[in-house]
Structures are given as C-alpha cells and as structure tokens.
Amino acid sequence: MTDPLPYSEKVMDHFLNPRNVGDMPDASGVGTVGNPICGDVMKMFLKIENDVIMEAKFKTFGCGAAIATSSMVTEMVKGKTITEALQISNKAVAEALGGLPAIKMHCSVLAEEALRSALQNYYEKKGLPVPFEVKKHRLDEHGH
Numbered sequence: 001m002t003d004p005l006p007y008s009e010k011v012m013d014h015f016l017n018p019r020n021v022g023d024m025p026d027a028s029g030v031g032t033v034g035n036p037i038c039g040d041v042m043k044m045f046l047k048i049e050n051d052v053i054m055e056a057k058f059k060t061f062g063c064g065a066a067i068a069t070s071s072m073v074t075e076m077v078k079g080k081t082i083t084e085a086l087q088i089s090n091k092a093v094a095e096a097l098g099g100l101p102a103i104k105m106h107c108s109v110l111a112e113e114a115l116r117s118a119l120q121n122y123y124e125k126k127g128l129p130v131p132f133e134v135k136k137h138r139l140d141e142h143g144h
C-alpha cells in the first residue's frame with residue numbers, strides 16, 4: 001500500500017466541503033473541459049454583469065484535487081472583472097490552496113481552463129470576438 005498524498009488542510013477542506021457546487025440555469029457563460037492526462041471533467045458556470053463575475057458554480061467529475069481546485073477558483077473569481085479573472089493561473093489556484101503535490105498539479109490546470117472556457121462561451125454568446133488565447137481541452141465543441 002502507498003501512503004496518502006500530502007494534501008494541505010485547505011485542499012482537504014475544499015475537497016470535503018466544496019463551495020459553489022451545482023448548476024446555474026441562467027449562466028452568462030458555461031465551459032466544460034477535460035483533462036487529457038486522466039480523463040476527468042470539469043464544468044464551470046459564470047454569471048457576469050457589466051464585465052464583473054457576480055457568481056460562479058461548478059460540477060466536477062474528478063479527483064479530490066480537481067474538486068478542491070474547482071471550489072477554490074469559483075471563490076477566487078467572484079467579484080473580479082473578466083480581465084482580473086484571466087490573470088488567475090492554475091499555479092495561483094494551487095497556491096491559494098496551500099500547494100498541491102507535484103503529481104497533482106495537472107489537476108489544477110483543469111480549473112484554469114474551465115474558467116477560460118466559460119469566459120470564452122460568454123463572449124461567443126454575445127457574438128463578440130474572444131479577446132484572449134483559447135486553450136485546447138474544451139469538450140463542448142467536440143462532443144467527447
């Protein structure tokens with residue numbers, strides 16, 4: 001048997017008591033991304049008013065680190081402008097959780113990509129050009 005991974009208290013807290021889980025039927029933007037390494041999936045919903053993220057929710061079908069990073073990123077984006085939210089990197093999410101074991105850093109990438117995918121969807125729904133680089137692992141366009 002292997003030892004459990006050394007997760008921080010904050011990771012365990014957000015894994016066991018995730019914030020902002022659920023659907024958002026009136027979301028301004030929705031993004032679904034998959035992790036090519038493990039196949040886990042994260043869906044993020046954002047409510048945006050006047051370029052400010054008022055609310056964020058998520059549903060994650062994945063490991064504990066994926067759930068903890070989803071929970072943390074939905075807390076981090078609330079009240080931020082879109083420009084500020086785009087500055088949030090997977091590393092910043094991991095740091096806010098007190099760090100992740102090295103082999104779990106890839107899980108935090110899902111949180112950053114789900115956020116960007118939901119913002120991309122927000123611009124697309126409005127018929128506006130997406131003013132930032134779009135990442136690769138979006139699921140809703142390809143259906144897999």
Ligand code: FES
Nearest residue numbers: 038040063066107
């Ligand atoms: S192992 Fe898949 S996101 Fe963590």
